Amino acid sequence: MSHSPDADENVGADSDADGVPDRGTVVYRLADACTADALEEGEHYHATVNGVVEYGVFVDVSASVSGLVHDSELRGDYDVGDELIVELIEVRENGDLAFAERDLDAFETEPVAAGAEVGVAELDGHVGDIVNVEGVVVQVKQTGGPTLFHVADGEAVVPGAAFESAGVRAYPNVDVGDVVRVTGGVEHREEALQIEVEELSRLRGEAADEVREAYEERLAAAAEPPEVEPLIEWEAFEPIHEELREVARHLRRAALTNRPIRMRHHADGDGMCASVPLQTALARFIDDTHEDNQASRHLLKRLPSKAPFYEMEDVTRDLNFALEDRERHGQKLPLLCMLDNGSTEEDVPAYRAMAQYDVPIVVVDHHHPDPEAVEPLLEAHVNPYLHDEDYRITTGMMGVELARLVDPDITEEVRHVPAVGGLADRSKAEAMDDYLALAEEAGYDEADLRDVGEALDYAAHWLRYNDGNGFVNDLLDVGTDADRHEELVQFMASRAERDVERQLEDALPHVEHERLDNDAHLYRLDVDEHAHRFIYPAPGKTTGKVHDRKVEETGDPVITIGYGPDFAVLRSDGVRLDIPEMVTELTEELPGAGVSGGGHLVVGSIKFVPGKRAAVLDALVEKMADAELDEELRSTLVRDD
Structure with missing residues (x-):
């Protein structure tokens, strides 16, 4: 039985011989969602009559728990709706409950919450149980059936399904940003977990402040990137790595608060080397912290850009989709992550459009920057030029380290990727030898890496504005089948070489x-x-x-x-x-x-x-x-x- 720490009322309290108030017998008031598991024989409960028969009355002690007070255990006459105090005297073999009316001179009422108090990350161990979860509403989605309230406790997010009637908004006074207490049963729904909501209450005052404070503390801890050393020792990279931690913090926090992430990257080999590992790491982080198994699909989009800056064509598309998703699915407006573009004055008009909707933006780029123009519009900006370095530190190198700060478990899958990005962008950085050595340990020689880069560029040309999810992962060999990767790269690289030779044959004479x-x-x-x-x-x-x-x-x-x-x-x-x-x-x-x-x-x-x-x-x-x-x-x- 889960008791509230404070009684909500006291009735009939007398004083003993020493003048100390006699608090009397405890009478429990069960929450509506409480099941029979919350009852114990010999304990007293507030009850409401729900039926009168010749041999007694039936009473409710919660919305789902009823039993009989036999007329031999009654002390008065009652009608439906009358309240009385009962004692549980027997739980019969068939589960029926037998109560007896009790007339108490002194008692203390103590509320009983339904179910266990659990965090969202603990729900997997409570399937079939009634639980209580406190947190912040981060999304409200109205479906053709129930209303889905996505609730975050700072460490994870769970959807709660509340049903009023088909397509009708349940709990219309609860909105995104509210602090709530959810009570309901934990159930599997299409291989994911959700809470079937029995009660959802908006907390106020001190109760809300306490929950929000705990939420913010857990969120700050969960958003903090793990301590991960860069793949290679490189003095020039040290200040950049620290700034990448700040970007990772923004990305992890966005995921933990159900904010969609839109990744914009330059549609070339280096841009893909930066974005594909990060997309993979973010998808895994989202899946690990969300009980909805479709969360990464809804919250994460990778979008290639043909130009090495954020064009107005791209920003208008992004805003249109974001506003539609907010209207149709109750999503927050996204965090925009720019990779291998975003540092120049040409990006400013698009950023100003995003600023009209308070969309946060983070940038990881190695194009020559205009920091005075762009940084007032950014949450974070990482660029080697800001540390007296240059384009030889490619975005692919930075993107891999950023992915590892989001999910360190991706490390073994991406050890070869910085070398691909470096070769694709012709980096002559002193660290290229170290990156090539890392790739060789993973089974790639330099010729293999060049073929991967050529295949990526070839794919980017034909994909145009499409992200090529899955296909591009196969080319880059991140989270994919190694045999398919080798055959696919060989095919794409050979096609690229053929087309280049044909183009040069016709162009060089001119x-x-x-x-x-x-x-x-x-x-x-x-x-x-x-x-x-x-x-x-x-x-x-x-x-x-x-x-x-x-x-x-x-x-x-x-x-x-x-x-x-x-x-x-x-x-x-x-x-x-x-x-x-x-x-x-x-x-x-x-x-x-x-x-x-x-x-x-x-x-x-x-x-x-x-x-x-x-x-x-x-x-x-x-x-x-x-x-x-x-x-x-x-x-x-x-x-x-």
């Missing part, structure tokens, strides 16, 4: 060459006129492949421009360019040209109005001719197609 004043080679290709469109590789990657071929042929500093009617893709090797700065200068120098864009220091893309293409390209070439050569930058090209 590449224009000149030697700049700084002695660098400049190669130009009109990819709109002299490359196949709508096939692999796309203009950006075509430019990169042409650039790679010319670097290999010359062994000298090389700049390559692939251009179309209103865009140009830039690649540089061995030349000290600052493409974001060049874009800023062109914007000021060529009013009316509509110049925008950016990227890394030696790789990027710009846009302009078609009528100003010649002026923009000429101005670009002038700036490139003035750039200093830098032998240390040779062979450090980062692809960002």
